[in-house]
Amino acid sequence: MHTQEAPKSSAWRSRLVGTATAAALLIAGGAGAVALTSPTASANEHSASTSSKSLATKVQRLEDIEEIRQLKARYFRFVDEKKHDQLAALFTPGAKLVTDGITWKSPKEFAYTIRDLTGAAPSAHSGAMPEIKITGPNTATGIWSMEDILTFPAGTKGAPEGHDGYGQYHEAYRKVHGKWLIDSVLLTRFWMEPLPAWTPPVKNTASK
Template sequence: MESIESIKQLKARYFRFVDEKRHDELAALFTPDAKIVTDGIAFGSPADFAGTVRDFIGAAPTVHHGHMPEIEITAQDTASGIWAMEDLLTFPAGENAPKGHNGYGQYRETYRRVDGNWLIESLSLTRFRKDPLENWTPDSV
């Protein structure tokens, strides 16, 4: 149970670091050789993934939630998990602004304990649905 709780806290930090724009700390939640795939796009390293998150969402407000974890300890230092997810991304209105969305999907992950700390060893995010959201004008909020 202690390992499962540690993995839940690891994933909570993942979501929080994305929303708080703490990209270096986000990258540190992964093993150095982690396999990361989101919506079919593979990343070369945790730093590449965190850099892409930084470059894509910038200062835009985001909300990321993980729900209903199914975590299985597969060996003393390995585990797997499935998380239901929801994300909300909105961007300031402007020329060439990305479109926002409210997304729903699932994370499938593996974890490895390294030096006593659980880290994400692989992450695969699949969104099942993306509802478009209007961009916003910061002055009107």
């Protein structure tokens, strides 16, 4: 009886050892697989993070460009609507302004001179084809093609001659406390065509 049981016990031990060996190989293989896949997963995560940051940077750039477009649109609108205090507020306090060779001491001097010169005379200012470049987190530059039309009522004493002018704005912008402002202006007109004075229409105040 002991002789018959010996082969069976030996076979059982062999199967047990084989099973343990196979399990050890599987565990080792699994560890190897983890070692192989972990760098790839890490690289993918890094790539996704980099891509996300790149996308966020591009979106911020587009938002900044749009805000600068609207800033310049307000500039033209405030001039035509005679909102001179709001016009001056579009600039940084130390902004450098040069228009047609004239250097202004401050944004307020520039805005108030426009007020005193044009008074209530109608004007039409527009800008087109902006080339806006973001140069840093809080800085940018821009080039605008421009046209301005200004005429004065006929018979206005001391009024300058009206004109239809064409030229370019070369500007710099700065973001201050999260808000874009004009930091410098260089306005050069390439052509100015004189316009005759006009006679304002007579307002009909008669009751209907």
